[in-house]
Amino acid sequence: MDKKRIEKAIREILEAIGENPDREGLIDTPKRIANMYEEIFSGLKEDPQEHLEVYFQQEQHEELVLVKDIPFYSMCEHHLVPFFGKCHVGYIPKKGKLTGLSKLARVVETVARRPQLQERLTTMIADAIMEKLSPHGVIVVVEAEHMCMTMRGVKKPGSQTITSAVRGLFNKDAKARAEAMALINLGK
Numbered sequence: 735m736d737k738k739r740i741e742k743a744i745r746e747i748l749e750a751i752g753e754n755p756d757r758e759g760l761i762d763t764p765k766r767i768a769n770m771y772e773e774i775f776s777g778l779k780e781d782p783q784e785h786l787e788v789y790f791q792q793e794q795h796e797e798l799v800l801v802k803d804i805p806f807y808s809m810c811e812h813h814l815v816p817f818f819g820k821c822h823v824g825y826i827p828k829k830g831k832l833t834g835l836s837k838l839a840r841v842v843e844t845v846a847r848r849p850q851l852q853e854r855l856t857t858m859i860a861d862a863i864m865e866k867l868s869p870h871g872v873i874v875v876v877e878a879e880h881m882c883m884t885m886r887g888v889k890k891p892g893s894q895t896i897t898s899a900v901r902g903l904f905n906k907d908a909k910a911r912a913e914a915m916a917l918i919n920l921g922k
């Protein structure tokens with residue numbers, strides 16, 4: 735990532751909005767933002783599939799594995815302000831092709847840490863798991879609040895956007911899908 739270029743651009747923005755980028759409080763702001771962008775856009779240099787190490791296990795678990803309430807922060811690609819919330823990721827492994835539970839959360843991090851759309855974030859998670867683990871099915875549900883809808887524009891704080899992506903068995907089998915959704919909504 736070209737941090738020097740980000741610093742220059744932020745200085746330019748500060749001047750353009752009529753601020754003095756050399757005043758005490760702002761002098762280090764371009765550098766801080768460059769460091770922050772390196773962190774929050776770090777997913778751009780990663781492939782979500784690279785996290786999905788496959789463990790071939792002796793024990794055959796061909797039932798639902800669901801990690802729910804994975805918190806995430808991403809940046810809306812239209813306004814470059816945050817959208818954030820929770821991801822629920824479930825899959826039914828096939829032929830012992832399991833992955834580590836934390837790896838599912840790592841996939842979420844990789845796709846969240848880039849300029850993003852909620853729909854694309856959701857499908858990227860489902861597709862990465864589908865392609866790398868070839869499971870019976872994948873279900874991903876994302877609930878998020880978009881700052882571009884709350885602090886500006888239409889100004890609807892508290893509104894939640896829910897997206898889902900279902901693949902494989904969850905697509906065909908309404909009962910399996912309903913069971914996974916019931917577990918996702920459990921305790922709400």
Ligand SMILES: Nc1nc2c(ncn2[C@@H]2O[C@H](COP(=O)(O)OP(=O)(O)OP(=O)(O)O)[C@@H](O)[C@H]2O)c(=O)[nH]1
Binds near residue numbers: 812887
């Ligand atoms: N589908 C989708 N839309 C998004 C997402 N994040 C932000 N948006 C929307 O992107 C749209 C951009 O609309 P534009 O009309 O180009 O921009 P704008 O004039 O700033 O729009 P307003 O937000 O309505 O003021 C808005 O409707 C946003 O709510 C997202 O993750 N998915």
Ligand SMILES: [Zn+2]
Binds near residue numbers: 810
């Ligand atoms: Zn936006």
